[in-house]
Amino acid sequence: MTAIRSRAGIVAAIVRKDFTAFSRNWFFLVISIIGLVFFALTFWLMPNTVDETVTVGVSGPGIGEALTSSGESQGIDLKLYPSQDALTTAVENGSDGVAVGLAFPPDFLQTMAAGQQTTVDVLVTAGVPVELRDAMDSIVREIAYAASGETLPVIQLAQNEYVLGVDRSGDQVSLREKMRPLLAFMVLVIEMMSLAALVAAEIQQRTVTAIVTTPARVADFLTAKVIVGTLLAFVQAVILLVAIRSLGANAPLMLTILLLGALMVTAFALIAGSYGRDFITVVFWSILFLVPLIIPGFAVLFPGSASSWVKVIPSYGLINAIVGATSYGEGWSDVLPDLAMVAGWTVVAYVVGLSILRRKVEAL
Amino acid sequence: MNLVRTWRIMQKELRMGPRSPIFLYAVLLPIVLTFIINGVFGSLFEPTPRLGIVDEGDSAIVAEAKQLDGIHVTEPPDATTLRKMVESNDLDAGLVLQPGFDGAVRNGQMPVLQFYVGGESLASNRIILSVAAVDMVRQVAGEPAPVTVDVVTIGDPEALPIASRLLPMLMIYAVFVAGAFVPASSVVEEKEKGTISALLVSPATVYEFLAAKVGVGVVLATLTGVVTLALNNALGGHAVALVLVLLTASVMMAEIGVMLGSWAKDLNTLFATVKGGAILIFYPVIFYIWPSLPQWIPKLSPTYYFLQPIFEIGIRDASLGDVWGEVVVALATVVVLVPFVLIMARRLQRKVAVGV
Numbered sequence A: 001m002t003a004i005r006s007r008a009g010i011v012a013a014i015v016r017k018d019f020t021a022f023s024r025n026w027f028f029l030v031i032s033i034i035g036l037v038f039f040a041l042t043f044w045l046m047p048n049t050v051d052e053t054v055t056v057g058v059s060g061p062g063i064g065e066a067l068t069s070s071g072e073s074q075g076i077d078l079k080l081y082p083s084q085d086a087l088t089t090a091v092e093n094g095s096d097g098v099a100v101g102l103a104f105p106p107d108f109l110q111t112m113a114a115g116q117q118t119t120v121d122v123l124v125t126a127g128v129p130v131e132l133r134d135a136m137d138s139i140v141r142e143i144a145y146a147a148s149g150e151t152l153p154v155i156q157l158a159q160n161e162y163v164l165g166v167d168r169s170g171d172q173v174s175l176r177e178k179m180r181p182l183l184a185f186m187v188l189v190i191e192m193m194s195l196a197a198l199v200a201a202e203i204q205q206r207t208v209t210a211i212v213t214t215p216a217r218v219a220d221f222l223t224a225k226v227i228v229g230t231l232l233a234f235v236q237a238v239i240l241l242v243a244i245r246s247l248g249a250n251a252p253l254m255l256t257i258l259l260l261g262a263l264m265v266t267a268f269a270l271i272a273g274s275y276g277r278d279f280i281t282v283v284f285w286s287i288l289f290l291v292p293l294i295i296p297g298f299a300v301l302f303p304g305s306a307s308s309w310v311k312v313i314p315s316y317g318l319i320n321a322i323v324g325a326t327s328y329g330e331g332w333s334d335v336l337p338d339l340a341m342v343a344g345w346t347v348v349a350y351v352v353g354l355s356i357l358r359r360k361v362e363a364l
Numbered sequence B: 001m002n003l004v005r006t007w008r009i010m011q012k013e014l015r016m017g018p019r020s021p022i023f024l025y026a027v028l029l030p031i032v033l034t035f036i037i038n039g040v041f042g043s044l045f046e047p048t049p050r051l052g053i054v055d056e057g058d059s060a061i062v063a064e065a066k067q068l069d070g071i072h073v074t075e076p077p078d079a080t081t082l083r084k085m086v087e088s089n090d091l092d093a094g095l096v097l098q099p100g101f102d103g104a105v106r107n108g109q110m111p112v113l114q115f116y117v118g119g120e121s122l123a124s125n126r127i128i129l130s131v132a133a134v135d136m137v138r139q140v141a142g143e144p145a146p147v148t149v150d151v152v153t154i155g156d157p158e159a160l161p162i163a164s165r166l167l168p169m170l171m172i173y174a175v176f177v178a179g180a181f182v183p184a185s186s187v188v189e190e191k192e193k194g195t196i197s198a199l200l201v202s203p204a205t206v207y208e209f210l211a212a213k214v215g216v217g218v219v220l221a222t223l224t225g226v227v228t229l230a231l232n233n234a235l236g237g238h239a240v241a242l243v244l245v246l247l248t249a250s251v252m253m254a255e256i257g258v259m260l261g262s263w264a265k266d267l268n269t270l271f272a273t274v275k276g277g278a279i280l281i282f283y284p285v286i287f288y289i290w291p292s293l294p295q296w297i298p299k300l301s302p303t304y305y306f307l308q309p310i311f312e313i314g315i316r317d318a319s320l321g322d323v324w325g326e327v328v329v330a331l332a333t334v335v336v337l338v339p340f341v342l343i344m345a346r347r348l349q350r351k352v353a354v355g356v
Helices: A001-024 A025-046 A062-071 A084-093 A109-114 A130-147 A175-204 A208-214 A217-241 A250-274 A279-301 A316-329 A331-362 B004-017 B020-041 B060-067 B081-087 B101-106 B123-141 B165-192 B195-199 B206-231 B239-263 B267-282 B282-288 B304-315 B320-353
Strands: A052-060 A076-081 A100-103 A118-124 B050-055 B072-074 B093-097 B111-117 B148-151
Touching: A001 A025, A001 A062, A001 A217, A001 A331, A025 A052, A025 A062, A025 A175, A025 A217, A025 A279, A025 B020, A052 A062, A052 A084, A062 A076, A062 A130, A076 A084, A076 B304, A084 A100, A084 A118, A109 A130, A118 A130, A130 A175, A130 A250, A130 B123, A130 B148, A175 A217, A175 A250, A175 A279, A175 A316, A175 A331, A208 B060, A217 A250, A217 B304, A250 A279, A250 B206, A279 A316, A279 B093, A316 B239, B004 B206, B020 B165, B050 B060, B050 B081, B060 B072, B060 B093, B060 B123, B081 B093, B081 B111, B093 B123, B101 B123, B111 B123, B165 B206, B165 B239, B165 B267, B165 B282, B165 B304, B165 B320, B195 B206, B195 B320, B206 B239, B206 B320, B239 B267, B239 B304, B239 B320, B304 B320
Parallel strands: A052 A076, A052 A100, A118 B148, B050 B072, B050 B093
Antiparallel strands: A100 A118, B093 B111
């Protein structure tokens, strides 16, 4: 018992020394603080909603009702205007957010009912994407078909049949939400660089040799490094998640995810630190790990599922778990496979990292 | 001038550079600005609507769909794969055309239109893709439309979305900070720390010293410029032309940078000069954001002559031939600046020699 207490005391002493060394490294200290502030600011600057509707101005009697009843109005926010001139002005100035204008002639419905041809103007500004222009063109034709009594030559599926997956229309995940895992992971990897620099300095300055000539063993040194790295990364990630109000309803789950993430990046930091000879090589090795590790964070920003090669990246499970817990309200059982993947990769990284570091230390 | 010595100084600069926060700032700033601008104004992470089509027969709709502008069309191998892709948001919508679909439509047999949308697809994409699908079916049916639709462009026909109009601002930040500010601050730091004196007692000349700084600025500015263009989907179909213009811009900025660095006695002076004088470099970007302003004013700044080609090629899909006039002026500016760089180099050498 006394032996364990004395080992714990030794490890605690090394941890204290490391925190002092970290606070004296102005570069990583400043980068850590600026990083936290910057990531929090970035989060709050990102849009919180997804604008998934197109605002369309319409002029012409009875057209608004025809559009609504034809079922072509999903995803369209209709604004009615009394005349084509008023509509043209609205489109030109972008007032009421009108992106496109449909200017129907006053006798449009009667002309269609009589089976005669007429012309409808689709008013756009130069910045309107081509697919939206084409869509408006088609919508006008569909209104004309409907007004002239011509039905679709096909049977359409009912809404519950044709929407696949959970219908998130009107409840899309915003860019701000999507940024959350990326920002949390960025904080973790920045701390990876800090710890790698600490480890590299210990090896290059041979302070580790001094440490192991005291009652401290190599195992104490390694344990202390794991504790320091994990604490540095974990505490800052928690601070960020609190600052961006992202601990959510299931805080214990989020804290567990972050703790696992902190443990994982610490393992990679041990590898980077073992190979780092100076500042530049530490940055080089850290970036070598950082670039692939960050890919799943970016993959989340794009729609669709990640490619299979992205799914084998060690950080994929971590990012997926954060997305699940924060954006989709997933619980322990849902994210368990992701956590298991992170834990597996963490064990592998520790086996590699600790053995490399141990060899380095013992070779000094 | 010895190129080997210049290359060695440049290598040292590239090795030591990342230690400087300014270096880091130069690399990260355009990326961060792109994220913020596109996050707020644009659609960086919202690609064009994605439609999948599985043709189980021999429908003319597939060829029709491939002609659609602004819609990304893919052909999954079978209906099951298509539905999976739609469900997992790898496609916004999917269309399954059963055997004999076209014939059934033409014969008035009213076949079922197996059109699926993903739950996570945007409502705006759903409407675009569903009306596109219906329109293609109408064309197969061969029914003449009872209406003629005229698409009328109103307002400025050259108008572009705000995110596109902000591209020159991102580009000027990318090339100025990396191309001019990094070499300038590096020269000043060498003067402040006295390392330039040590270097100049070696066989290296002040010209080689400044050429190395220009080299670093050009490499850094070109790389950050290319990354910025790529992030803004502006690398387009004329990537080589854009890189050539970027190289010209980077050399111009690096020349300005080494002149500033040679002139400024310390970092405070350099920062103050940049804060006060950068307006002359930056002001053309205002005229892209508000195109109704008089367009002759930006032509007074040398930066206009690389910003305009970058804007035209990257955003308006112009070719190098369309903007050759501006590129020639930019290249001429680069050449005209050379004697001034040499004058500043001689001045720097004199100052270092007398220890000022």
